[in-house]
Structures are given as structure tokens and as C-alpha cells.
Amino acid sequence: QSQFVESGGGLVQPGGSLRLSCAASGFDLDVLAIGWFRQAPGKEREGLFCISPSGVVTNYSDSVKARFTVSRDNAKNTVYLQMNSLKLEDTAVYYCGTGGFYCRSTRSPTEYEYWGQGTQVTVSS
Numbered sequence: 001q002s003q004f005v006e007s008g009g010g011l012v013q014p015g016g017s018l019r020l021s022c023a024a025s026g027f028d029l030d031v032l033a034i035g036w037f038r039q040a041p042g043k044e045r046e047g048l049f050c051i052s053p054s055g056v057v058t059n060y061s062d063s064v065k066a067r068f069t070v071s072r073d074n075a076k077n078t079v080y081l082q083m084n085s086l087k088l089e090d091t092a093v094y095y096c097g098t099g100g101f102y103c104r105s106t107r108s109p110t111e112y113e114y115w116g117q118g119t120q121v122t123v124s125s
Contacts, residue, residue: 001027004034004096009119012086020081020119022096030074033103034110035060036081038121046092046105048115051079052098060107066092086095086123093118 008020047060097112104111
């Protein structure tokens with residue numbers, strides 16, 4: 001079954017950093033636009049970024065754009081989310097998915113698919 005595999009989450013103190021990875025299982029990621037989303041307990045899944053196959057980034061969230069960056073290494077079939085200056089409110093399960101060949105103009109998670117299990121990020125002192 002084709003899906004994404006997210007990894008790199010963990011427990012970090014406020015102000016710390018983490019780098020998440022999104023790897024593709026069963027298909028080539030290099031032709032796909034990849035979106036990063038997160039879902040906090042009791043909240044809807046929130047779009048953060050999308051990165052096109054060529055590396056152009058679409059920002060979906062003002063709350064993270066100054067602290068998080070997204071990149072991709074097509075040779076490794078992996079997309080990354082570098083998270084710096086983490087805050088308590090960044091605690092969530094982080095997911096990646098694809099909207100196809102292009103980043104969607106809307107940050108709605110219904111426009112993306114092939115979600116993985118997600119990776120838990122907990123920011124706590």
C-alpha cells in the first residue's frame with residue numbers, strides 16, 4: 001500500500017529544534033507536491049506548507065513560517081520539515097501527504113492524501 005512515512009518527532013523543550021522527515025513507501029516522491037500538516041488534540045488538521053516537485057514552497061500558516069522551513073531531497077525520496085524555536089502550541093502529530101503534481105491553493109487537508117501514521121511532536125518544559 002502506497003503511503004508516506006513520517007519520522008523524527010519527539011519530546012523537546014520550548015525553544016528547541018527538531019527535523020521531521022517524510023519518506024514515500026511504494027512510489028516515487030520526486031514528482032509529487034508534498035504538504036506538511038499537523039493535528040493537535042481536539043483540533044482539526046492544520047496545513048503548514050506545501051513544497052512542489054521543483055522545491056517551490058507554498059506557505060499555509062503564518063504561525064510557523066518564520067520558524068519552520070521545508071525542503072526536499074528527491075535523490076533520497078524524502079521531504080523535510082525543520083522546526084526551530086519550538087513553542088508549547090506546536091505540540092501535535094505531524095503528517096505529510098500529497099496533493100498530486102501541484103501544491104493546492106487551499107490548505108484544506110481534504111485536498112491531500114496518502115497520509116502516514118504521523119509523528120508526535122511534544123514541546124514541554
